[in-house]
Amino acid sequence: MEMAPRGRARRSGGDARSAPPKRRSREEFGMKEHGNAGAAIDAFEPRRPAAGAEWTCPMHPEIVRSEPGACPKCGMALEPRVIEGEDEGENPELGYMSRRFSFAAALTAPLVLVAMGDMIPGSPISHLFSMRTQAFIELALATPVCLWAAWPFHARAVRSVRNKSLNMFTLIGLGVSVAYLYSLVATLLPGLFPSSFREEGRIAVYFEAASVIVTLILLGQVLELRARSRTGRAVRELLGMQAKTARRIADDGTETDVPLGAVQVGDRLRVRPGEKIPVDGIVLEGVSPVDESMVTGEPIPVEKHAGDRVVGSTVNGTGGFVMRAEKVGAETLLARIVAMVAEAQRSRAPIQKFADVVAGYFVPAVVLVSVLTFAVWSLVGPEPRMAHALINAVAVLIIACP
DSSP: OOHHHHHHHHHHHHHHHHSOOOOOOHHHHTOOBOGGGOBOGGGOOOOOOSTTOOEEOSSOTTOEESSOOBOTTTOOBOEESSOOSSOOOSOHHHHHHHHHHHHHHHHHHHHHHHHTGGGSTTOHHHHHSOHHHHHHHHHHHHHHIIIIITHHHHHHHHHHHHTTOOOHHHHHHHHHHHHHHHHHHHHHOGGGSOGGGEETTEEOOOHHHHHHHHHHHHHHHHHHHHHHHHHHHHHHHHHTTSOSEEEEEOTTSOEEEEEGGGOOTTOEEEEOTTOBOOSEEEEEEEOEEEEOHHHHOOOSOEEEOTTOEEOTTOEEOSSOEEEEEEEOGGGSHHHHHHHHHHHHHHOOOHHHHHHHHHHHHHHHHHHHHHHHHHHHHHHHSOSSHHHHHHHHHHHHHHHHOO
16 A cells, blocks of 8 residues: 555656756846846846845955845845755856857957958958948947947946946946947037048047947956856755765664754764765764765775764765764865855955955046046137047046956
């Protein structure tokens, strides 16, 4: 009578394993749409873990929050401080940024070709299109890149200004926006510019510069996210080495299998041949060789006797023994290794900290120089003074963009 339920359980479990994984939608990942511009990178809301979990910024580890959201300094999506063992597949943020990079690269390549066509021997682009037509082609190619593909950087720039924490995203958003808007006005309303600004019948535009900046920064974001995903995968592989259950011996001698999280310090546990040792502890009775290659890298098993220490997640050999749990949960050696790997992933090189400090002063300095440029040209510059002042002030912002 007991075999039928177990058989049905096995069949249902097999069906569950054979079923294809459910594809998660954008809504499940918490990507919020921002008008026609698409979802902003800082709008990701990862699934909430168990109560008590902490979230931190990958760029600013000192930022710790009790719930997911965006970093108040840079606007990046917060990540779980402690990586869980379950592999959730591809990082949705990585796929999201990869799509934007592919889209931007596909439009930036022909944009650069059109913009730099005069440098190609024979100037084939100039023979195909007039200067005016080239400007509109550049506008059509650059608009999706500077608006949709660059939307995450614009969102981060706005957030950095609101939080009074200026960084490189502030300068990137400012430089790309100014370069695009200046070029847009130069293309649609060239009559607003003095004749001295015309080169070969048109006003110089910076569509290709803004698009190349966006594409290169997106590439950097993709590479960074890919590296972080690999590190997270390595941490999950470490967590996958630990046992799922432990066989606890009660005071009356009865033995029951309990979840690993239910094991407490002082519990007596039985480890059978071929099983993973559940937690760190001391052998009370029995003799068995233990494969500790996970910790030491040594392939030869070490024989354990009563009084010897054993490490959780190492593999028991041909014998069996009874052990007492000494360290459980986050105190085990494996948990500490995982914590150190995660901490190393979040740590920043000194040059990164230096770059943030420089950016904090550089951004307001650039804005100040731009304002001073406008003031000086509007007072002592040649006529028309306001046009020269505006264009030169914009040029300062464009040049300062990294």
